[in-house]
Amino acid sequence: MNLEILRYENVTVHYGRLCAVESVTADVHCGSMTAIVGPNGAGKSTLLRATLGWHRLTTGSISIGDDHVHHHHPRFAYVPQRAQIDWDFPATVRSVVEQGRFGAIGGFRSFGDDDHALVDAALREMGLAEIAERQIGQLSGGQQQRVFLARALAQGGDIFILDEPFEGVDAGLVRNLVSQFQQWRRQHRTIFAAVHDLNLARRAFSHVVLLNRRLIAWGPTEEVLTPENIRAAYGNSVPILDDVEPARA
Amino acid sequence: MPDLHALFVEPLQYQFMLRGLLISAMLGISGGMLGCVLIQRRMALMGDALAHSLLPGMGIAYLLFGAGVWALFGGALVAGLLAVVGTSLLGRLTRLKEDAAFGALFILFFAVGVAIVSMARTRVRVDLLHFLFGSILGVSSLDLWLAWAVSTATLVAFALFYRHILLETFDAGFYRATGRRGDIVHYGLLALVVLNLVAALQALGVVLALGVFLLPAATATLWFARWGRTLALSAALGVVGSCLGLFASYWLHIPSGPAIVAMLGVFFVVSVVVAPRSGLRKR
Known part of the structure; x- marks a missing residue:
């Protein structure tokens, strides 16, 4: 049974001549908490908005829904940036x-x-x-x-699309939000959120789509957020490299 | 004790006062409601620009067809819609932001409009002041019918699309996430603004017409924290202020447009000082 509730196939989005997202192929697993992670301008919000159908895709396709009996036409719930x-x-x-x-x-x-x-x-x-x-x-x-x-x-x-839900939110509230998301997950809802805090994505999310205009990697969090992948996404401006290094040991 | 009969009843023996009151009341309602939308969408100054851009259409129509109501109405309508479409095209095809595109187009339209009206004056007697500031004496029964049609259309649109307008104004992204087209709401509202401005031209003129939209709305937002109440108060203020302003113009022998806008301005200034949401008193 196919349980990928969102499937991105070679998705490219342009703003005029500017390419915001380039040939992204990735899946979002039904019932997962998936974070889109990447530096500023990586196309995180663009990918979310393309999912909601606000941007015309230059190439590729996004298929929505899986084989679950209630998920042939899943409903989106959207939470904007504060x-x-x-x-x-x-x-x-x-x-x-x-x-x-x-x-x-x-x-x-x-x-x-x-x-x-x-x-x-x-x-x-x-x-x-x-x-x-x-x-x-x-x-x-x-x-x-x-x-x-x-x-x-x-x-x-069925799918909660959240644009930077942790932006401008203090630490205690972050914990509340995460446990709220986990509760929704237990109710077989899918959480798909743009997150710029790498640490938070690592701690709280089951899956990650790592993006820097192009797709760097996607899949379970620990497989995606390797030092190599993070360096590939952020270049030399990795915000929390100190925190990342011990993982290699 | 002032003689109320002399103040409020005697003016009504004049047909122009009756017509003026009717047109002010009708456009006060629809203008007040549209003003709330404009303010919440941060389009107050854009609306002002739009009003100014109507002038060349009226001037050209006047040159071609004379001073008929339909000609002026049609000319202003075409000019207003051209300004909206032109702004949208400039915004999409160039790097200009929407407000810059609006600003550039409106000042251009306005200059052309003044030039055309001045040219017309050398051939026939047209008063530029009339176009700019309106004249209640010139309100014809056809003007009344147009204002009635426009304000009814506005009320019907608000009744039918209340939730659409509210949601698109409050959170355009969410509105689109429900699978609806925000641009239809946006341009529909702009079209209503143009229609209401055009209908208000005869009484208020291009420069002051937007006052009936913005002042009641700005005043109402100082009082209420709920959208429905804000709309209702704004419409009520639009009616009461316009009618009182018109009486004041009769008593004091001043032009109707400035009198109406000044009356609405009194409500606004008082509200800035005393209204609960103004924030002034907290400081």
Whole structure:
């Protein structure tokens, strides 16, 4: 049985003349926690966005879905980068989480009992029920991050696509996020995230796609994040080489 | 005790006041709502640029077809849409950012517009000031019908596509992730802005028309932390401010456009000082 929920076949993406991602061939295993790792400008976000269908592929193809009975047409849940959100926007926590139902009910139908139940459940699961009526700008950084995870939960996605979920998040919250992802994984959901912190990818993720415009390597984390591969991706500017060397011994 | 009858009822015996109030109320609603969208999308100044770019279309239409409402409406509409399409093309085909492309095009359009209107003046008597700042005296029944159609279309669009507009404005990436086309929402909103600006030209002129959009919206965002309430307050302010402004223009014998914008400006300045979300008092 084929259990690769995302399959990238020779994927190339251009912005005008600039080549952002070049002939990437890799798979994302269903139920894995896969990190896209690479230096700035390596095409991490581009690969995520191409997966969501926002970029036309110059060459190649991305096939979505595996042989699992529920995964012929898996649903995406997308969590944007924190920096992309206008936190002054007149929106409450609940109203943002309700947006998660938009894909299912469309622009016209009103919220049914099921939808309200899903929104309430997502708010509770993320510990936001008490502050559901607050404006999003009045939350702490961790709460803000959880609002968007709750929206993704309310979407009911099979594949969680996260763009730099750990960006600007303090250490304690990183731990919470990771355990949240692991819980989703146990529910047979797939986590696919752009991560620029090499250490974090090594500690928390089961699989890694190592990218520097071209694919360097992909597969289980310990097989991919070897010193040779990291040097190939980062050149001489490896951020944490000291931390990497002992692994060779 | 001021004589309320003299202040508010007597002006209504004049047809131009009735028409002015009607057109102000209608465009106050739709302009106030569109203004909220423009502000949240950080397109306030782009809207201003768009308003200025309508002038050459009106000038050319005037030269070719005279001062008919349809000619001016059509000319302004074509100019506005050209500015939107031109900006989009410049943004895609060159390295210019969208605001730079808009800025460059609008000032060019505006200069051409002033030149054309001046040329027209040597042949027939046209008042440049009329185009720039509007005149409530010139509102015809056809203008009223156009404003009614445009503001109804805007209200219907907001009712039908409320969630689309909200979500695309708040988080365009997420909107696209639900499999929908954000550019359709974007250009649909721009088209509504152009239509509303054109409908507001007769009463307010190209320079001041956007005031009815932006001032109520900017004021409303200072009061509420919820999108629906912000929209509602902005529309209400648009109506009340425009109508009060028009009365003020009657009482004080000043042009309608500046009077309306100044009245909306009073609400805005007061709100900056006292509104809960303004942030001024926290400092």
